[in-house]
Amino acid sequence: MNFHLALTTSLISSGPFFCPAYILITAVTEANTQAAELLSQTGLDLLASGLPLEAAQAFRAAIAADPDYFEAHHGLIRALRDAGRFEQSIAAALALTALTPSDPLAHTALSISLQRAGHIPEAEAAAARARILEWKIQLQMPQRKDSHT
Numbered sequence: 323m324n325f326h327l328a329l330t331t332s333l334i335s336s337g338p339f340f341c342p343a344y345i346l347i348t349a350v351t352e353a354n355t356q357a358a359e360l361l362s363q364t365g366l367d368l369l370a371s372g373l374p375l376e377a378a379q380a381f382r383a384a385i386a387a388d389p390d391y392f393e394a395h396h397g398l399i400r401a402l403r404d405a406g407r408f409e410q411s412i413a414a415a416l417a418l419t420a421l422t423p424s425d426p427l428a429h430t431a432l433s434i435s436l437q438r439a440g441h442i443p444e445a446e447a448a449a450a451r452a453r454i455l456e457w458k459i460q461l462q463m464p465q466r467k468d469s470h471t
Contacts, residue, residue: 358388365397374404392422399431408439426455 365380378401384394395418402411415432422428429452436445 354388355391358384358391358394361387362394362397369401374401377401396431399435403435403438408435411435412439424455426452429455
């Protein structure tokens with residue numbers, strides 16, 4: 323039995339509030355998120371300093387620390403684009419759209435990377451997908467009543 327399966331089994335049988343494994347997982351998850359935040363901030367600082375390849379390394383480390391820290395994915399995409407690594411930027415954007423398929427920003431990032439790489443029809447398709455997702459979000463929002471009626 324692997325470590326994660328053992329922890330999951332322990333969680334299920336013990337309940338979350340009295341299980342030391344739950345406390346450990348929570349602490350590790352929070353530590354990973356904090357590490358990802360710090361590494362992403364380092365990536366942003368490197369990007370602002372004109373060092374996109376070094377920034378990409380920091381963003382990759384942030385993603386390794388917390389794969390669900392989406393800001394690091396966006397930073398990696400931008401750093402790779404700024405470094406002229408368009409195909410790698412596209413791959414990173416595709417990975418983000420797989421993680422967050424209903425996020426319009428992920429599809430917009432993909433569109434920008436595709437456009438910069440010269441893949442215009444694919445870029446337009448990704449931009450259209452982003453617009454459709456944004457419209458779906460807007461349709462789900464409660465409608466405001468007009469104050470003049």
